[in-house]
Amino acid sequence: MSKTLSGINENLSAYPDASGHFGIYGGRFVSEILMAALQELEETYNRLTNDDDFVSEFENDLIHYVGRQSPLYFAQRLTNHIGGAKIFLKREDLNHTGSHKINNCIGQALLAKNMGKSRVIAETGAGQHGVATATVAARFGLKCQVYMGSVDIERQSLNVYRMKLLGAEVTPVTSGSKTLKDAMSEAMRDWVTNVDDTYYIIGTVAGPHPYPKLVRDFQSVIGRETRQQCLAQTGSLPDVLVACVGGGSNAMGLFYAFLEDREVRLIGVEAAGTGLDTGLHAAPLNRGEVGVLHGNRTYLMEDEHGQILDTHSISAGLDYPGVGPEHAWLKDTKRAEYVAVEDQQALDAFRQLNLMEGIMPALESSHALAYGVQLASEMDREQIVIINLSGRGDKDIHIVAAIDGISIE
Amino acid sequence: MSRLSGCFESRKIEGKTALIVYLVAGDPDPKTTVSLMHAMVSAGADIIELGVPFTDPEADGPVIQSAVERALGQGINLSGVLEMVSEFRNDDSQTPVLLMGYVNPLEVMGYARFAELASKCGVDGTILVNLPPEEAEILNSELAHVDIDPVYLLAPTTTAARARKICKVSRGFVYYVSLKGITGAASLDVSDVEDKLAAFSRLTDLPIAVGFGIKDGDTAAAVASLADGVVVGSALVKLIGEHAGNSVEMTASVCRLVTEMRQAMDAATA
Numbered sequence: 001m002s003k004t005l006s007g008i009n010e011n012l013s014a015y016p017d018a019s020g021h022f023g024i025y026g027g028r029f030v031s032e033i034l035m036a037a038l039q040e041l042e043e044t045y046n047r048l049t050n051d052d053d054f055v056s057e058f059e060n061d062l063i064h065y066v067g068r069q070s071p072l073y074f075a076q077r078l079t080n081h082i083g084g085a086k087i088f089l090k091r092e093d094l095n096h097t098g099s100h101k102i103n104n105c106i107g108q109a110l111l112a113k114n115m116g117k118s119r120v121i122a123e124t125g126a127g128q129h130g131v132a133t134a135t136v137a138a139r140f141g142l143k144c145q146v147y148m149g150s151v152d153i154e155r156q157s158l159n160v161y162r163m164k165l166l167g168a169e170v171t172p173v174t175s176g177s178k179t180l181k182d183a184m185s186e187a188m189r190d191w192v193t194n195v196d197d198t199y200y201i202i203g204t205v206a207g208p209h210p211y212p213k214l215v216r217d218f219q220s221v222i223g224r225e226t227r228q229q230c231l232a233q234t235g236s237l238p239d240v241l242v243a244c245v246g247g248g249s250n251a252m253g254l255f256y257a258f259l260e261d262r263e264v265r266l267i268g269v270e271a272a273g274t275g276l277d278t279g280l281h282a283a284p285l286n287r288g289e290v291g292v293l294h295g296n297r298t299y300l301m302e303d304e305h306g307q308i309l310d311t312h313s314i315s316a317g318l319d320y321p322g323v324g325p326e327h328a329w330l331k332d333t334k335r336a337e338y339v340a341v342e343d344q345q346a347l348d349a350f351r352q353l354n355l356m357e358g359i360m361p362a363l364e365s366s367h368a369l370a371y372g373v374q375l376a377s378e379m380d381r382e383q384i385v386i387i388n389l390s391g392r393g394d395k396d397i398h399i400v401a402a403i404d405g406i407s408i409e
Numbered sequence: 410m411s412r413l414s415g416c417f418e419s420r421k422i423e424g425k426t427a428l429i430v431y432l433v434a435g436d437p438d439p440k441t442t443v444s445l446m447h448a449m450v451s452a453g454a455d456i457i458e459l460g461v462p463f464t465d466p467e468a469d470g471p472v473i474q475s476a477v478e479r480a481l482g483q484g485i486n487l488s489g490v491l492e493m494v495s496e497f498r499n500d501d502s503q504t505p506v507l508l509m510g511y512v513n514p515l516e517v518m519g520y521a522r523f524a525e526l527a528s529k530c531g532v533d534g535t536i537l538v539n540l541p542p543e544e545a546e547i548l549n550s551e552l553a554h555v556d557i558d559p560v561y562l563l564a565p566t567t568t569a570a571r572a573r574k575i576c577k578v579s580r581g582f583v584y585y586v587s588l589k590g591i592t593g594a595a596s597l598d599v600s601d602v603e604d605k606l607a608a609f610s611r612l613t614d615l616p617i618a619v620g621f622g623i624k625d626g627d628t629a630a631a632v633a634s635l636a637d638g639v640v641v642g643s644a645l646v647k648l649i650g651e652h653a654g655n656s657v658e659m660t661a662s663v664c665r666l667v668t669e670m671r672q673a674m675d676a677a678t679a
Contacts (some may be wrong), residue, residue: 029539031468036566183466191592305486306517308464
């Protein structure tokens with residue numbers, strides 16, 4: 001094992017520990033009512049990850065339902081234009097439902113089915129996880145209820161209607177800041193009430209143990225494919241991986257297979273909103289403090305009294321005051337770096353990829369693009385930057401149109 | 410013996426069940442909270458649970474969520490809640506006061522500093538909804554230094570093996586959450602509570618209090634003969650919210666409900 005990491009020579013990919021912690025982060029901070037359900041989930045998951053039938057059912061659905069593997073695409077025109085490192089895009093936007101979220105939902109729906117649950121619930125911000133959950137619920141014949149902040153319902157009406165077409169019930173959440181964090185609180189309230197027949201499909205690598213681990217594991221297919229594809233296409237490992245981080249599931253999914261490749265830089269990109277110094281952002285790893293929210297200890301946007309702060313980002317999927325505990329751990333151990341990109345930079349990257357490559361990225365993924373393309377321009381031509389294109393941008397067209405002064409609704 | 414254990418002990422000697430009342434600190438405003446606490450004690454409450462406002466009360470129903478939003482709107486935070494307890498202690502050195510809420514405000518203040526301040530202000534115990542014993546080792550040791558009782562929760566879903574562990578670290582009493590759900594949810598099933606309490610009481614000598622789903626004299630009386638303590642929260646918080654503009658009417662209606670429960674419970678255990 002290489003010793004590039006100060007003080008940490010152990011196997012980073014072996015985390016979380018048996019009690020669900022990544023160092024001081026993670027854990028299981030929930031009401032007693034849920035402890036038995038989490039214990040049962042953990043036991044079921046541990047059993048099924050070693051079960052050949054379960055694993056092949058999951059892999060089979062990833063191939064035939066999701067459409068994996070997703071391409072690792074060499075963005076040649078963009079690369080030539082910026083004149084730096086080679087830029088590759090991991091095309092999670094090409095998955096069924098249009099983002100990486102479906103990988104995790106397939107895995108968790110299979111868990112729900114194995115545990116005999118007839119109903120699934122989910123929280124959603126941009127609506128991508130809600131759509132993916134509604135999709136797998138339809139596919140597996142499960143009842144589905146999605147909680148969504150009323151502010152997000154306003155800005156993502158297309159996805160709301162998509163979920164309804166898929167047979168899900170979408171419940172607006174009007175408490176607190178009326179966004180993703182409140183939707184997650186409301187989903188937890190539903191779960192404590194209906195824990196007997198209900199499975200909670202958390203959409204990101206956060207929440208109480210074992211969620212951060214199992215969501216990461218289901219998403220880790222992104223990095224495994226990427227590693228193999230990069231070796232096959234270029235003959236070497238990439239120099240840098242870049243992914244956006246809200247809760248951090250697409251980033252964790254990409255990074256995980258590379259954790260022990262210490263020469264590969266891992267960069268997570270948070271939403272700097274209107275600027276880190278304006279206070280209007282969603283960058284807990286850059287500007288947050290340690291705290292406990294939604295079942296785990298992690299970096300949070302919070303005030304000096306431990307109250308959670310409202311966040312801002314142009315992209316609803318990054319608009320969350322917390323972040324997965326494994327990212328907090330990778331930050332502290334310096335295995336990964338975390339930077340932030342402002343709304344305007346993300347918008348510019350969105351437009352650039354449309355024009356240069358004919359690909360419309362989600363505004364979430366546009367944050368990773370903005371940073372990755374800038375970084376590539378400062379690197380050597382022999383080097384390789386892989387950017388995770390976690391979702392497609394169709395859902396964001398009306399937001400960009402509104403900025404251009406065009407109403408399309 | 411802690412003030413909390415002493416309180417359960419004397420109720421037991423009198424053949425009574427402890428009445429535990431909950432209100433959100435700073436709802437509707439900080440000044441009213443302390444006078445409401447005194448009024449509730451005069452009306453028959455034995456123990457007070459003071460809710461610490463937190464922006465994301467994930468185990469609370471709409472009634473307490475609204476109360477928390479009212480309190481946060483007044484700028485109430487953990488340090489302000491501690492000041493209220495201190496003010497309450499100027500006129501009442503007998504009634505145990507517990508802080509109830511979520512762990513993050515304590516985590517951010519620092520467990521050691523919290524323990525020191527809480528002790529100075531006259532806090533007797535803590536009930537932290539999202540802090541199971543597995544995550545509480547550091548807090549427990551800080552609280553032990555200052556003789557503050559950490560109270561842990563049991564739920565209908567808690568296994569016997571877990572219940573044994575929970576009872577081992579809980580101090581003062583254990584709190585049985587009588588139904589699967591959030592605060593202020595549906596009514597509880599008395600025969601179900603009876604079965605569970607019988608099972609749990611074989612595991613511990615600690616008093617057991619029952620909360621969630623108790624909203625009036627009848628439900629309080631039904632539980633009084635089964636448990637050592639009865640907790641009422643949302644029903645009182647609802648009255649506080651309804652009369653937020655009129656503190657005289659608010660105090661009167663809150664006291665009416667406390668008295669109704671006190672009398673119904675005493676009649677049931679007589």
